[in-house]
Amino acid sequence: MEIRIEPHTLIQALKRGVSADEIREVLRDGIDSPAKHGRNVRSLVYEFGGQWKGRRYAQKRVEVIYTVENCVMITVTVYCYYGDWRVQP
Numbered sequence: 001m002e003i004r005i006e007p008h009t010l011i012q013a014l015k016r017g018v019s020a021d022e023i024r025e026v027l028r029d030g031i032d033s034p035a036k037h038g039r040n041v042r043s044l045v046y047e048f049g050g051q052w053k054g055r056r057y058a059q060k061r062v063e064v065i066y067t068v069e070n071c072v073m074i075t076v077t078v079y080c081y082y083g084d085w086r087v088q089p
Contacts, residue, residue, distance in 0.1 A: 002072045003027050009064075009075035016080040017052055018062050026064045027073050033063075039076060041065050045085045057082035 003024055013023060022044075030042030043063040050057065061083070065076040 001068075004072050004074045006075050009077055013078040013080075016078060017060065017082075018078050018080050022046070022062055023064055023075060023078060026062050027066065027075075030062075030064065035065060039065050039067055048082065052082045055082075058084040059086070061085060 005020055005023055009023070010020060013019070026042050026044045030044040033041050033043060035041040041063055043061055045059050045061045048057050048060040052060070059082070061081045063079040063081075065078070066073050067076060068074070
């Protein structure tokens with residue numbers, strides 16, 4: 001399916017530490033979750049091991065909100081959460 005990243009989405013993504021390549025990867029390989037207002041959301045957890053806003057985080061979870069029109073995935077916005085989603089024993 002074709003992917004169209006809207007300019008607003010890319011601006012928000014860059015502010016939140018997410019690249020266009022990561023958006024595409026999430027839409028291709030991410031896990032679906034329910035979303036509001038007839039939209040879709042896919043997410044993917046990345047190893048991060050870096051700093052974001054002065055704090056160190058092991059991972060980041062990227063969520064892409066999107067719609068589908070005429071077999072095209074059109075992005076609405078992107079959220080990025082920093083933390084640790086590994087399963088603890």
